[in-house]
Amino acid sequence: MTVWTGNEGHHEIFEAIAARYIEENPELVSSVSFESLPAATYVDALTTQIAGGEAPDIAWLMESYAAQFVDSGVFADLTPTFSETEGYEFDDLIPGAIELWSRDGNLYGYPFSNSPFGVYVNLDLIAEAGQENPRDLIASGDWTYDELMAAAAAVSSTTDAAGFLPHDDPYTNWNGALGQMWLAWGAAPWSADGSECQFTDPEVVEFFDWFHTQVYEVGAIPLPGEEFDFASGQAGFMMSQLSMSTGLGDDFEWDFVPLPAGPAGQVSVVGQGGVGVVAQSDHPEVAADFLAYFTNPESTRLLAQFFPPPRTSLLTTETLADAAPALSAEQLQSTVIDQSVEAVTKAGHPQMSQINDPIRVRLDSLWTPEGDAASVLAQVCTDIDPIISGN
Amino acid sequence: MISAVTGRRREGPAPSGSSRRLRRIDHAVGLAFVAPVIIGVLGLGLVPFGYVIWYAFHDWNPLVGTFTWVGSANFSQLMGDSTVWASLGVTLAFALMLMVLNVTLAMVLALLLVQKLPGTTTFRAFFFSPVVVSTVAWVLIWNFLVASNGGINGVLSMLGIMGPNWLRDPDWALVTLVVIQVFKGVGMNMILFIAALQNVPADVKEAARIDGASPRRVLTSITLPLMTPTVLLVTMITLISAMDVFAPIQILTQGGPGRSTTVISYLLYRTAFVQQDFGYASAIGVLLFCVVLVMAALQWGTRKRWVHDEV
């Protein structure tokens, strides 16, 4: 059996779980091999392989493509296997976490990593720029996106460093970089079923307009084509997940705080990594059985060394401390655990592969000083309407 | 080489004892010798191209598993698709800029370095070294240098010049790609030109000089005209390789900003392997083949006007 992942660093723990499964079920499967593919082109590679009939049995997938894989029937239904497996505790799964992977009450993927976004702060840089500690702003209820950007702009103008870095490059990966943020504006760029373009909704326009202002007027966010690295102290703030903490040394003082509030209030957002059984696999039942073992409460406890689990019972500072030893108990509680249960999952689209390019291309005309959000977003809808309206 | 392209060939050897049996053996051996490449090009070039034409008449989404005959729908979509026509323009602009810059620079370098002066070997090595560097490595280095806060703009800002955002400015991105490609490949053309220059018979040049021709006159009236067959060959090779460009675009711009660096071959790749629309991608492939053919034919068709000794 073959499992594809986007990160080789975790194979050791995966293989340990697989070895135990094989030991207990030698008649079902003789080996499980984990292959990691480069993250940058992972989805393209996976879809291409499935297209060529060369699919793995189980595949990892990030949340933005969940809808596409579930809708197109690439992933098999896991509900029968999971609900029959003893001790699986299906009800322990956080409902909000599995929503994206479910259709009509059936589960097609398991979000083994359910990791809230937060903001990393370079405390040295904000002190140098004379800015207030975000913890104080949180305490006084003033932790908003505008405050964050004001502080970021101060960092950018008083030091050599950049102000605020989104989770990804917003100019080439719009959804990965902005999808967490616009939720705090109450913005939804497409309808729940994906068939209607809503980029022209006032909330969406307001968000993009705001972001444009932060880049070109406030100067809080690097311009297109500028490269900065938070881990080497080149930015005041960066939006990311707890996994990034493992790459931060003690070159500078830093903190990891919850997302700020936007016009629609504070919205906790999680990014997910899920696994599903590929329907065209040679033995989908066996794969599903392995997946049930791989994600049962016991295995999940092991996986929690790396991934915040989608199980309520395991969301404790103790289980998570292994995943992010650099984070304090308070950081874990306030930024990870408290956010996880209530969080909204970053959105995806059933035709993500088709709309991603056209939207990126059109948004490029927004990323100039004169760019006008309202007119560009209207054109985005003109571009993608023919693609998505068939839904 | 040029005679190779025209198919002009010397007479084969007349078998001395010209027996019929020997000739039959020759027939068999000749066919056997060319068989691997002929079968290979047939099987890996022509037959797949036939399939591409067939695919182009289908709507094919391999992820969902649909493959249905749609007649010429893909081609009529192609006709009205502004993205495709825009990328056709980008392709032509890219190929022409690359060809002109590359060939001109290669010629200038060759003329400078054909002279046997101390140090020319070292300089030849300098200009040739990017040729042996892997494309991806070369492109990755330049990715750092042309970042808007990267090395080049750093140098410019020390000179008081505000450099453009090379890869993110629609006016500059394509030019930047061309320049990076030229620096990468010009050394090869330089060597080919140097070889051709060394082949210009010294006595012809000498005779012209004795007749009182200035060095410039010798260059324009004798050296360059004798070089034109090599120039034709080099421009064609450069052009065909320009149509094949992939790594720099994938790594540096992904076809952006906007569609300003989306050449047709890259559009084909994204349509097929990212958007999973194999049918439409095949239609784009047919168009790409036609474009390459037309460009090569144009170049070939005009050769009589400027290539020396061409009939």
Added chain:
Amino acid sequence: MYALLIVMSVPFVYPLLWMVFSAFKPANEIFAIPPTLFPTTWTLEGVSRIFTAQPFAQQYLNSLYIAALVTIGSVVVGALAGYAFARIRFPFASWLFLFLMAGLFIPTEVTIIPIFRWVTSLGLMNTHVPLIILPVLGPGSIVAVFIFRQFFLSLPEELEEAGRLDGLGRLGLFMRIAFPLAGPAIAAVSIMKFLASFNLYFEPLIFLRSEHLFTVSLGLTGYQDHYGEPLYNTQIGATALTVIPVLIVFLLAQRQFVEGLSRTGLKG
């Protein structure tokens, strides 16, 4: 003139120097403003991760052995066909030659979809087989045929005449006389095909998916996003490791290299 040459060589040489020195910079110095060529702090942090972040040594070997097989295959296939087109009279020779000319104009991207289908249905996905077969037999081999044909055309026929009198057959003439004399053409084809194979990026991107099977070109881009963080100095260090050996071989063998290219049929 020297001043001009020095200025002109900057964009060719500086990137390579910058690469070598940047491999020893801490990540934050790579984008230092104003930019520096030499590291202010020398560190092995980046270099030390080259082989741990990815199986880079394995990828290096993959690239080398694929390029070696492609080179050998191309020389054999190209020399045989080039010799036949230059020396042997056989039926349809000029038609077949014209056919090869046409094949030159089929861009790789166009035929990749059907070839991708065949590769998957033959179970050759995620193997090195397509990366070896395609350049040796596909349209990419045509240039090698041209180079050999042109070289054999320029080889004096008297040389073969002597062999013929000694009773050598066609195969013998080729193996004993023509091919051993084809050094410059062999060198030129080897250089071109080796570099082309080493440079390959599009095909490995489509056909390979396991890190341990990657070629260097794919491996290098992999440093960008591992763990979601770009390992800038590691990537640059690995890039330097890719470039330096090839560059040293080139500098040592420069004369043969350049002469091989110039002495083939690639002249007016």
